[in-house]
Amino acid sequence: MFDSHAFFKQRFAAHLKETSRYLRYIFNGHIAFAMFFFVSAAAYYYQQWLTNLPEDFPTAWIVGITFGLLVSYSPVRTLLKEPDLVFLIAAENKMGSYFRDALIYSFVIQLYIILLAGAMFGPLYFASYPDRTGNVYLLTLLIVLIFKSGNLIANWWMLKIREPGTRQVDQAVRVLLNVAVFYFIVAGEMLWAGVTTVLFTLVFLYDLNVSRKQPGILWDLLVEKDQNRMQTFYRIANMFTDVPHLKNRVKGRHWLVALVSRVPFANRYTFDYLYRISFVRSGDYLGMYIRLIVIGGLFIYFVPNIWMKLLFALLFLYMSVFQMMTLYHHHRTVMWLDLYPVHAGVRRQSLLKLLLQLTFIQTVIFAVLFLVMQEWIGMLAVIIGGTAFNFLFIQGYVKKKLMA
Known part of the structure; x- marks a missing residue:
């Protein structure tokens, strides 16, 4: 029964x-x-x-x-x-x-x-x-x-x-x-x-x-x-590990695709194009990136202590890199990528380049926010410290993680 x-x-x-x-x-x-x-x-x-x-x-x-x-x-x-x-x-x-x-x-x-x-x-x-x-x-x-x-x-x-x-x-x-x-x-x-x-x-x-x-x-x-x-x-779990059950959602966003997909027509830019398109159209990468910028900006604006503002700026830069690095495995089930006549090192370098570009944009936005608040020392500190952090973290931790 x-x-x-x-x-x-x-x-x-x-x-x-x-x-x-x-x-x-x-x-x-x-x-x-x-x-x-x-x-x-x-x-x-x-x-x-x-x-x-x-x-x-x-x-x-x-x-x-x-x-x-x-x-x-x-x-x-x-x-x-x-x-x-x-x-x-x-x-x-x-x-x-x-x-x-x-x-x-x-x-x-x-x-x-x-x-x-x-x-x-x-x-x-x-x-x-x-x-x-x-x-x-x-x-x-x-x-x-x-x-x-x-x-x-x-x-x-x-x-x-x-x-x-x-x-x-x-x-x-x-x-x-x-x-x-x-x-x-x-x-x-x-x-x-x-x-x-x-x-x-x-x-x-x-x-x-x-x-x-x-x-x-x-x-x-x-x-x-x-x-x-x-x-x-x-989709949330996929930001941290591979999820085979996930059904990827693809959105048009044609105007944004036209804006970010302008890369030279050459083999070494193959994955530059792919990762840019994937970031804009696939899953929640773009939404997560924007949310982290907005939430980080709110913390920077409302927290009174300037050093805590800088710590929050670095923390949200770190979180953005950590979330966006999963793009490397986004197309893991697409076997056609293995047929591309492109070295695996080019694929890794393309993602590292995209991460540097995204975090640089985020750093500039945070610096502009400090400028609006007339925190001149904070603006300089977030530009210098944020740029240095992005480069060291991406070329150090992220690069080793992708090669593992």
């Missing part, structure tokens, strides 16, 4: 083994060092900033919007795969235990975000409302968990509806209500918090009523949602 609870445990064990293998590569020594540096520096300056917190600081809006978005984003991880569309449909009426376990698993793995947000906003909450006790904040976090479970169940019900527009409207309404509820709770407007909670309950019951009218489970939609989330995880 088919036991869906036992089947979920088997599927969960396989999923845990699969993800833990890549998590070991993601949270390696390099990332651990960067995370420790970020957390330590952020905690120090966060505490310093709270000592001079303005009285009119919009704490209620910031905490309310954050908690509202966190409880609204409650995806259901079913761990379903494509073959299940054939082999499990016949057992749909026996899958109740499986989907119950999937909902519990989805709730548990999303708790860490709530706990991190609660720990992060705790000092801000007490600095803004010193007259409130810790029990009040703990009660707020408990309400967050209740709304999190409610949104998770509502999302599961809405996954029985085929029309994406209906699901999007329902999601938008719940986002607005979630944000309103937590804004009023943090602001101390308990009457309005109660009113918006009643409205959320009505939407919740409406979702239940709509889901009961649906004929069955949309297996293809559940598989598609779960595969999309796994592909997102694989």
Whole structure:
């Protein structure tokens, strides 16, 4: 007899083994060092900033919007795969235990975000409302968990509806209500918090009523949602190690391709062209590069100490090189590259050249940011120090890593 609870445990064990293998590569020594540096520096300056917190600081809006978005984003991880569309449909009426376990698993793995947000906003909450006790904040976090479970169940019900527009409207309404509820709770407007909670309950019951009218489970939609989330995880893991399960996404970006693909027509520039095109069109390389520049720029702008600014500039240069060096293995499954009449050393040199160019652009952007802030010493230091760091790190560590 088919036991869906036992089947979920088997599927969960396989999923845990699969993800833990890549998590070991993601949270390696390099990332651990960067995370420790970020957390330590952020905690120090966060505490310093709270000592001079303005009285009119919009704490209620910031905490309310954050908690509202966190409880609204409650995806259901079913761990379903494509073959299940054939082999499990016949057992749909026996899958109740499986989907119950999937909902519990989805709730548990999303708790860490709530706990991190609660720990992060705790000092801000007490600095803004010193007259409130810790029990009040703990009660707020408990309400967050209740709304999190409610949104998770509502999302599961809405996954029985085929029309994406209906699901999007329902999601938008719940986002607005979630944000309103937590804004009023943090602001101390308990009457309005109660009113918006009643409205959320009505939407919740409406979702239940709509889901009961649906004929069955949309297996293809559940598989598609779960595969999309796994592909997102694989794309992140692919920045640290080879992921054979990754389905590479290719984007047009024709105007950007025309801009970066101007290289001389000669054998030694073959991989210059390939890596430039791959950087622009494949995966998330360009997006990651831009995000690191933006986040690094924000740290440089808001951190008050000039030496910490320089350290953050070097740290984000280091992270950019570390992330972009995976381009070397991006085409590992394409056997046609082995037929190119180009020496392997030319391939390595082309990637090293691209990394130097990308980090030089990033260094110039950081230097311009120092110039805007009128930090003349910082501008000179980031140009000289950043250029030296880029050259030594790329020609030293990265070159040896590619030759290994």
